[in-house]
Amino acid sequence: MRATVIHAPHDIRVEEVPDPRVQEPTDVVVRVLRACICGSDLWAYRGESARQPGQRIGHEFLGVVEEAGSQVAGFAPGDLVVAPFVWSDGTCEYCAEGLHTSCPRGGFWGTVGSDGGQGEAVRVPFADGTLVKLPPAAVSDDRLLTGLLALSDVLGTGHHAAVGAGVRRGSTVAVVGDGAVGLCGVLAARRLGAERIIALGRHRARTDIAKTFGATDIVAARGEAAVEAVRELTGGQGAHAVIEAVGTEQSMRTAVGIARDGGAIGYVGVPHGSGTGLDLSVLFDRNIALRGGVAPVRAYIPELLPDVLDGTVDPSPVFDVTVGLDGVPEGYRAMDERTALKVLVKP
Amino acid sequence: MRATVIHAPHDIRVEEVPDPRVQEPTDVVVRVLRACICGSDLWAYRGESARQPGQRIGHEFLGVVEEAGSQVAGFAPGDLVVAPFVWSDGTCEYCAEGLHTSCPRGGFWGTVGSDGGQGEAVRVPFADGTLVKLPPAAVSDDRLLTGLLALSDVLGTGHHAAVGAGVRRGSTVAVVGDGAVGLCGVLAARRLGAERIIALGRHRARTDIAKTFGATDIVAARGEAAVEAVRELTGGQGAHAVIEAVGTEQSMRTAVGIARDGGAIGYVGVPHGSGTGLDLSVLFDRNIALRGGVAPVRAYIPELLPDVLDGTVDPSPVFDVTVGLDGVPEGYRAMDERTALKVLVKP
CATH class of the missing domain: 3.40.50.720 (NAD(P)-binding Rossmann-like Domain)
Known part of the structure; x- marks a missing residue:
């Protein structure tokens, strides 16, 4: 598949990478429908946060489950889902308290060995603890789908x-x-x-x-x-x-x-x-x-989702530029120069 | 009267100073029965907080009202009272919210022009907003009186x-x-x-x-x-x-x-x-x-006082050394050298 890779400060490329697949029985693979670039991605882009050359990048995405591990109970291929910007096991003491960002088995998309959100697909660890299901009908509502993407982080x-x-x-x-x-x-x-x-x-x-x-x-x-x-x-x-x-x-x-x-x-x-x-x-x-601090957005999605679905809250206007996967490097440039507020990616 | 004065780092003296008197109709004068030395007084003692030579010092005291201004409604001569470590008008928005330390007309004992707690008497501005009455019988219970002094700060x-x-x-x-x-x-x-x-x-x-x-x-x-x-x-x-x-x-x-x-x-x-x-x-x-932050202890005294009075809470053991007014300089030395935990002053 193709995904965004950071090689060095200001060197963002879209490249062929190995296709993600279920590795643990609690994994799913999500085909990405919407991703985006975050202001915090710019810290890596500008070299202010260290990255290893070749690391993936992007931590906000929603999409459709393509494959589910044998122990995944809550998701099946075809489900529309949104991912928070960290994965978490959903079973530890911190997850139970709603502080999923402190889950000892949790992690950030794009860390070494994991997929990033700015790509065609993502292997999602601990899918039951991480993902939240969205109504399938949202897939045909472009503005709503964009608004739902904001649940992943902003x-x-x-x-x-x-x-x-x-x-x-x-x-x-x-x-x-x-x-x-x-x-x-x-x-x-x-x-x-x-x-x-x-x-x-x-x-x-x-x-x-x-x-x-x-x-x-x-x-x-x-x-x-x-x-x-x-x-x-x-x-x-x-x-x-x-x-x-x-x-x-x-x-x-x-x-x-x-x-x-x-x-x-x-x-x-x-x-x-x-x-x-x-x-x-x-x-x-x-x-x-x-x-x-780092927001435990997984805890907030169930509370915020109904308001996004019924239009009470519509964050979609924060996305002011849309690119395909090839446009991601240009999207970083635009956000770095503040000519774009937040870049939506449709892989 | 006699009161404690700081002339320079490590130069604490007990001296003759003008007798306090009612200056504003909202003032009272309190004759001090118990005062003490605070860990935060040591910052001035060590020269880490600036003081003008000749400033008074000490911000914890309880005593008996000796004279009350014409507009003081809540206190009369003879009342046993405890003072929090800042005075406050009791009528502003912050005082109403319980954040007396942000009262725009409030101030700290011992600032230039005001009396400090480590002396024979103190002029108390905004007495109605500042002081809290104590049961008169407490005056004859030495341990209780010492415990009540802790309401002024610690x-x-x-x-x-x-x-x-x-x-x-x-x-x-x-x-x-x-x-x-x-x-x-x-x-x-x-x-x-x-x-x-x-x-x-x-x-x-x-x-x-x-x-x-x-x-x-x-x-x-x-x-x-x-x-x-x-x-x-x-x-x-x-x-x-x-x-x-x-x-x-x-x-x-x-x-x-x-x-x-x-x-x-x-x-x-x-x-x-x-x-x-x-x-x-x-x-x-x-x-x-x-x-x-700086504790709005005035707001807490009504909540804590009943527990001190009935013995549920007894903070008196924090006072491990007792001195008269003449012993205050030695008290500072003892606290500075950590041979005393907290020095009680009986003027």
């Missing part, structure tokens, strides 16, 4: 940030990051009942999506100016719930600056940079909580 | 850490720090229903108190060895709730190391050191929350 990650930030009915929320995760954070905050959602962003196309997703205010500034603007919008106090969806020192500083005393920062941007941008004494003096 | 701070760490019935808790706050964290965790409480400490006198306060396990190690020991005690996973009551880079690293994935660190040690000791990417990968 929608669940935005939700995790909103939960971490403590968003509830009536909350004032501020969102740092106008990428697909930040925008899904806006969606998730609205879904959880936020009254006011302040989205920080300077790209009109993105802030327009933020508005359709439920943002009530847009702050087109960065750094200190953004902090001042959010404070002005919130009577000087800041937002009780802050979603941090970038992961740089600057974005974390901004998140702290716009948080209200006693509030919380839900952070889901993968932390990068030598320091953290965190001045713990500021968090301390103002009793600001920091809660988040 | 007991409420330990409680804040336990709440931040998410301690609930059945929790496994680990406590970093064998000072008075860490020990009160043990007390608070037991009070909140923790099933297992692992106290880290290498000083027998302190770990003995931890045991009487409810610690089920003692880990007499530091750093990596402590992390390994706690992991061994918890089936490799770590503690869901970690209380961090020191504030150094090393202690924070230990707290992260012994936290279970998906757990929380309740931190109340005033952060010190150029960095924070926090590797945010570890917190991120393991979904460990960080929640805490």
Whole structure:
């Protein structure tokens, strides 16, 4: 089959690789219908996260089960399924608690020896613990299928940030990051009942999506100016719930600056940079909580799926460019240069 | 009157200072019956927190109201009262929410222009918002009076850490720090229903108190060895709730190391050191929350007071040395050299 391979920073290729097949009786093989490129893939693309030359890449996909191992109980060939961005056994203590990302037998797509999502097919370990079945009819609804793909990462990650930030009915929320995760954070905050959602962003196309997703205010500034603007919008106090969806020192500083005393920062941007941008004494003096991390999206899919299916939540607008498998390298370039928000891949 | 004054690092003196008097109609003057020295006073003593020469010091006290301003509704001369370690107006939005430490009109005892707790008397601003009345009979019960003094800081701070760490019935808790706050964290965790409480400490006198306060396990190690020991005690996973009551880079690293994935660190040690000791990417990968800060003990006194009064909670053993006002400088030396755990002052 053909799949995306990363050879070095900025060297992404689509190549012939071995066809995936069931290796363990708990595996299935999924033929990929939709995949995409994630902002976090760019860390590898830019060489900021190390990869071995020849590693696969891509961790978001949905598709159709092609083959199922003998011990797979919940899936059969022909099933339409979505995969979260980590696989997990579904049986351990962490999976039972909904923290599938800490499953000792879990792993990330694209790690050495595993398939990535940006390819024609994927071997899925622990299929019963990992995949979630989708209604077969969705396959003929292009927009819905694209929206469902967001369950593999960005929608669940935005939700995790909103939960971490403590968003509830009536909350004032501020969102740092106008990428697909930040925008899904806006969606998730609205879904959880936020009254006011302040989205920080300077790209009109993105802030327009933020508005359709439920943002009530847009702050087109960065750094200190953004902090001042959010404070002005919130009577000087800041937002009780802050979603941090970038992961740089600057974005974390901004998140702290716009948080209200006693509030919380839900952070889901993968932390990068030598320091953290965190001045713990500021968090301390103002009793600001920091809660988040790698989102256990497998736990959230059952909760979010009905809202995507009935159209209450439609994350599909975060995908603004569509490519075939051959277009994946160009898709990375476009996202790296921020000319694309999030690239959809139809292998 | 006589009060404790800090002139320079390691230069603590007891001197004649102006008698406090009611300056605002919302003030009272409290004659101090019990005060004490806090671990956080040592940061000033060691020169790690800046002080202006001649500033007062001490932020924990209880005593008797001597004079009350014309607008004070809740207190009259003769009332026995305890003061939290910050004053607060009791009427703002933050005070209403129980975050008295963020009251815009609040302040810390001993800041320039205010009295400190380690003296014969204190002018208390916003008395109605700040003080809490105690039963008059307590004045004749020496041990109870000492226990009640802990409501001014260490007991409420330990409680804040336990709440931040998410301690609930059945929790496994680990406590970093064998000072008075860490020990009160043990007390608070037991009070909140923790099933297992692992106290880290290498000083027998302190770990003995931890045991009487409810610690089920003692880990007499530091750093990596402590992390390994706690992991061994918890089936490799770590503690869901970690209380961090020191504030150094090393202690924070230990707290992260012994936290279970998906757990929380309740931190109340005033952060010190150029960095924070926090590797945010570890917190991120393991979904460990960080929640805490300067404890709004005023909010907790009404909840904790009944348990202290009826003896359910007795923090008095954290005070292991008693001095008069003249003995305060020697008390600082003893705490600095860790020959005293917490010094009680009877002016």
